[in-house]
Amino acid sequence: MRLEVKDLRVQYGKIEAIKGISFVVEEGEIVTLIGANGAGKTTTLKTISGLRPVASGQIIYNGEDISKMPAHERVNLGISQAPEGRGIFPGMTVLENLEIGKYSRKDRKNEMQEDLEKIYSLFPRLKERSSQAGGTLSGGEQQMLAIGRAMMARPKVLLLDEPSMGLAPMMIQNIFNIITEINTVLGTTILLVEQNAQQALQRANRAYILETGHIVKGAKASDLLNDPAVREAYLGTGAHS
Amino acid sequence: MINIRDKGAAIWENWGRPQRVAFAVILIAVVGLLPFGGNFSFTSFLNTPVSSYQAVLVYPVGMFVLMALGLNIVVGKSGLLDLGYVAFFAIGGYTAGLLGEYTSLNTWEILPIGMAAAMVAGVALGLPTLRLRGDYLAIVTLGFGEIVRIVALNTQSLGASTGIAAIPTPPKTFGLIFDIEHSNSYFWVVLIMILLVIWMVRRFTVRRPGRAWEAIRQDEDVAILMGVPILKYKIWSFSIGAAIGGAAGVIFASKTQYVAPNEFTFNVSVLILACVVFGGMGNIWGVILGGVILAYLPERIRFISNARQLVFGLTLVVIMNLRPDGILPRKKREKLGVKNKSVKEGSDV
Ligand SMILES: Nc1ncnc2c1ncn2[C@@H]1O[C@H](COP(=O)(O)OP(=O)(O)O)[C@@H](O)[C@H]1O
Numbered sequence: 078m079r080l081e082v083k084d085l086r087v088q089y090g091k092i093e094a095i096k097g098i099s100f101v102v103e104e105g106e107i108v109t110l111i112g113a114n115g116a117g118k119t120t121t122l123k124t125i126s127g128l129r130p131v132a133s134g135q136i137i138y139n140g141e142d143i144s145k146m147p148a149h150e151r152v153n154l155g156i157s158q159a160p161e162g163r164g165i166f167p168g169m170t171v172l173e174n175l176e177i178g179k180y181s182r183k184d185r186k187n188e189m190q191e192d193l194e195k196i197y198s199l200f201p202r203l204k205e206r207s208s209q210a211g212g213t214l215s216g217g218e219q220q221m222l223a224i225g226r227a228m229m230a231r232p233k234v235l236l237l238d239e240p241s242m243g244l245a246p247m248m249i250q251n252i253f254n255i256i257t258e259i260n261t262v263l264g265t266t267i268l269l270v271e272q273n274a275q276q277a278l279q280r281a282n283r284a285y286i287l288e289t290g291h292i293v294k295g296a297k298a299s300d301l302l303n304d305p306a307v308r309e310a311y312l313g314t315g316a317h318s
Numbered sequence: 319m320i321n322i323r324d325k326g327a328a329i330w331e332n333w334g335r336p337q338r339v340a341f342a343v344i345l346i347a348v349v350g351l352l353p354f355g356g357n358f359s360f361t362s363f364l365n366t367p368v369s370s371y372q373a374v375l376v377y378p379v380g381m382f383v384l385m386a387l388g389l390n391i392v393v394g395k396s397g398l399l400d401l402g403y404v405a406f407f408a409i410g411g412y413t414a415g416l417l418g419e420y421t422s423l424n425t426w427e428i429l430p431i432g433m434a435a436a437m438v439a440g441v442a443l444g445l446p447t448l449r450l451r452g453d454y455l456a457i458v459t460l461g462f463g464e465i466v467r468i469v470a471l472n473t474q475s476l477g478a479s480t481g482i483a484a485i486p487t488p489p490k491t492f493g494l495i496f497d498i499e500h501s502n503s504y505f506w507v508v509l510i511m512i513l514l515v516i517w518m519v520r521r522f523t524v525r526r527p528g529r530a531w532e533a534i535r536q537d538e539d540v541a542i543l544m545g546v547p548i549l550k551y552k553i554w555s556f557s558i559g560a561a562i563g564g565a566a567g568v569i570f571a572s573k574t575q576y577v578a579p580n581e582f583t584f585n586v587s588v589l590i591l592a593c594v595v596f597g598g599m600g601n602i603w604g605v606i607l608g609g610v611i612l613a614y615l616p617e618r619i620r621f622i623s624n625a626r627q628l629v630f631g632l633t634l635v636v637i638m639n640l641r642p643d644g645i646l647p648r649k650k651r652e653k654l655g656v657k658n659k660s661v662k663e664g665s666d667v
């Protein structure tokens with residue numbers, strides 16, 4: 078698995094939201110894309126998963142340019158996204174949400190029980206709530222469900238859009254622990270989009286900083302965590318804190 | 319308010335196969351005998367004052383239920399607002415008219431052709447428009463419904479404003495005679511079609527297409543992220559609904575032996591949509607009930623002639639206020655027991 082974005086441009090009408098960005102996600106990594114509100118993080122993920130068309134540039138997955146491929150086919154290739162704002166199906170139960178996460182693997186019905194057990198062991202809370210409607214879950218539980226559902230497709234690369242958004246600090250820790258576990262134990266490559274730079278940089282191998290549609294910096298996450306300019310702009314602390 | 323739907327569903331879940339089969343057989347038998355309901359003194363209240371009760375059971379009651387079930391696949395199951403459903407009814411009707419006039423095909427042979435014609439129209443309309451977001455679809459389908467009627471109105475070979483008359487009735491089949499004296503035969507044909515649609519929808523609902531439609535209805539973008547080819551499933555939904563409308567049109571034409579543009583106005587689309595919404599969008603039992611009430615009630619209260627529409631309208635307003643999701647709305651959550659079973663069997667989602 079190798080995901081490479083090359084000189085990608087994305088537009089909403091005449092307005093260019095992504096202005097020629099390039100980055101790479103190598104097999105087994107957690108790569109984070111951090112940036113403020115409106116920087117273009119969601120747009121980038123939506124374009125990789127095919128919900129937004131590219132204006133120009135390439136999305137290369139395992140050596141193949143998938144930038145023109147229909148979105149539902151990209152899921153079959155192993156690209157799975159947990160959308161921003163916990164886009165779960167509110168009127169389906171937790172179990173139904175998880176089951177539909179396997180939609181792309183129609184020939185593998187026998188995986189269902191095994192994968193449900195796997196998801197339930199990552200998120201025991203979901204097992205307790207399995208017959209409850211998705212819309213009645215707490216914010217944290219919905220985020221767990223969104224991630225669990227994306228994992229049902231057995232992705233090779235998992236795209237996460239601000240999993241910490243709107244959650245309490247305890248829950249944020251909990252979610253990031255599980256993200257790390259998915260990467261280390263299950264070996265899933267992760268592209269993590271975040272505003273919570275502190276957590277994201279602690280968990281990731283490498284990081285890119287996105288500002289109004291441009292990537293302004295890319296480095297090892299630990300280096301960025303110690304970079305005074307980054308600390309100033311994204312961690313809310315000056316160089317000597 | 320009592321939740322009839324959940325109560326009913328709970329009883330059904332507790333039943334074993336023999337009880338379910340017995341119930342279904344009894345229910346179908348009772349409905350099948352409905353045309354005789356006007357014959358006894360204790361059921362004579364069923365009789366409609368102006369049109370014959372047996373004829374009312376075929377049109378509008380049976381036809382509305384059939385079409386409401388078809389439209390429910392589009393609007394209720396997949397959330398696609400089709401405001402021009404009458405177009406498919408008209409295409410079925412005119413197919414029966416044309417083929418009845420120029421060929422020697424009988425109604426049963428015309429039926430699949432009428433359905434196919436409606437389906438092709440559905441795909442042709444759906445391919446460009448189903449890519450667009452909801453509001454566009456509503457406008458385009460509304461326009462399509464009107465265009466079909468206006469084309470018929472202005473085409474000489476379709477009889478223009480006078481339409482096509484003397485459409486052949488179905489041949490004698492299994493001893494049943496089909497003509498103006500024998501409405502019951504038509505009723506049983508429509509009933510069989512309704513049962514087939516119910517069976518089909520129930521099968522779809524627990525399988526991949528039903529899950530895909532439900533996902534599309536709840537959130538299109540997320541459905542795509544699950545790997546659902548949404549355009550394909552929208553077109554399926556749209557064209558299956560169209561085929562059912564086409565089937566209703568063929569039977570309608572063979573019953574009235576006459577089709578004309580003024581039978582296929584926007585009003586019909588609205589009425590069928592009203593059956594779906596009033597009954598309970600997405601739930602077939604609700605939709606059937608909605609169709610029965612909205613078709614039967616105006617006929618039953620015809621004796622109050624002018625005040626009829628007013629009473630009818632007021633009834634709708636009151637009921638929709640009491641039950642905004644319809645009389646028997648869709649289930650919001652599935653039951654744990656049922657779902658576990660489906661997983662063990664290797665549910666095919
Ligand atoms: N549907 C849309 N239509 C028009 N502009 C949009 C739309 N979605 C996002 N944008 C714009 O694109 C830019 C990037 O947005 P987004 O990708 O959502 O940023 P982020 O996820 O980093 O907060 C913003 O300027 C935003 O206003």
Ligand SMILES: [Mg+2]
Binds near residue numbers: 118120161239
């Ligand atoms: Mg965002």
